[in-house]
Amino acid sequence: MSIGWRKRLTRAERKIIENWVILYYDKVLALSLRLTGNRDDAQDCAQEVFIRAWKKYGTYRGEAHPMAWLKRITLNICYNHLNRNKSKRWDELEAENLEGDSGNVANMNGIDPALLKRLSPLERSVVIARIYEDLSFRMLAESLGTTENNAKVSYHNAIVKLRKLVK
Amino acid sequence: MNCKEVKILIPDLLREPDSYPEARAHIDECASCRAEMEFVEQLQQGLRQGFPDSSVIENIPARIALIRKMKIEQVRRPLVYALAMAALLILSLILTPLLQQRPESPEFYTYYEEETLETLLSLDLDKGMQLSGDEVILYLIETEPLQTMNELSF
Numbered sequence: 369m370s371i372g373w374r375k376r377l378t379r380a381e382r383k384i385i386e387n388w389v390i391l392y393y394d395k396v397l398a399l400s401l402r403l404t405g406n407r408d409d410a411q412d413c414a415q416e417v418f419i420r421a422w423k424k425y426g427t428y429r430g431e432a433h434p435m436a437w438l439k440r441i442t443l444n445i446c447y448n449h450l451n452r453n454k455s456k457r458w459d460e461l462e463a464e465n466l467e468g469d470s471g472n473v474a475n476m477n478g479i480d481p482a483l484l485k486r487l488s489p490l491e492r493s494v495v496i497a498r499i500y501e502d503l504s505f506r507m508l509a510e511s512l513g514t515t516e517n518n519a520k521v522s523y524h525n526a527i528v529k530l531r532k533l534v535k
Numbered sequence: 536m537n538c539k540e541v542k543i544l545i546p547d548l549l550r551e552p553d554s555y556p557e558a559r560a561h562i563d564e565c566a567s568c569r570a571e572m573e574f575v576e577q578l579q580q581g582l583r584q585g586f587p588d589s590s591v592i593e594n595i596p597a598r599i600a601l602i603r604k605m606k607i608e609q610v611r612r613p614l615v616y617a618l619a620m621a622a623l624l625i626l627s628l629i630l631t632p633l634l635q636q637r638p639e640s641p642e643f644y645t646y647y648e649e650e651t652l653e654t655l656l657s658l659d660l661d662k663g664m665q666l667s668g669d670e671v672i673l674y675l676i677e678t679e680p681l682q683t684m685n686e687l688s689f
Contacts, residue, residue, distance in 0.1 A: 382606075385605070386602050386605075389598050389601055389602055389605075390598055393597075393598050393601070398586060401586050402582060402586045415601055415604065418601055418605060419604070419605055419608055422605045422608065423608070478577045478578060478579065478580025478581030478582070478583070478584055479574070479577045479578045479580075479581040480581055480585070481578075481581045481582045481585035481586065482585070495578075496582070498546045499546045499549070499575055499578060499579050499582070500579060500582050500583075502550065505543070520543050523543060524539075524542065524543065527542070527571065527574070527575065530574075530578065531571075531574055534574070
């Protein structure tokens, strides 16, 4: 398609993506919520993920698990979203997610994830993709439009920052 | 393996403890890496509790709405291309005759300028006196009314 016309999906291909919405919407939304920190943004991003998957289905070769491909798209969309909306990032985190859905923050055994709001969008995306999602540095670097080395440095810096905050 | 190399592998070791035996051996002996592994594990737990998967289960209508939106997108994009192409075609049909009919630069301006220069050169003006463009035209109208008026009304 040299003149930029997007190939129309076949009926079978459309059906596959519709099934993905049914199967993986929750997972994509959960990852979006972890990355963006608020529910409205997460829902917008999750929708955008499937729209992009629909548009870019031609680039999916079926080598990876669909969810792995969707995770990479999610990471890219949420990272761009965070960069565009730096001022309001993670504003609703504590109110909506920590207290509302999972009970009192004080009852948590792990480290308060609200600390992640102190990180830059790149650092936060790398940390979440690494420690919560099964993404390698190479894959997440591709998704975030950076180098593998830069992703490793960002991860290291993020952990150092978080450890200082917890002390 | 050194600490730097091991620390970036900690998330992989938490997922699959036997994935990197050399890194695992290093952690067993290194207090700094062990402390970092505990920290990352706690952060992982915090994220899991802060954002449990069950908290974001969307109902079926939301998914159906998304599928509908994707279908609209599928239809809308080619329609937008077609409309854009149609608009371009119409514009080119309108503009082509207009561009072809554009008048060439009027000859009388050149003639008028030449005449003005000649007239100015032939003027018997006092030294230091300067005329504006309008004054020159008025002068021409006064001195050679018929010829100049014809040219101006051309």
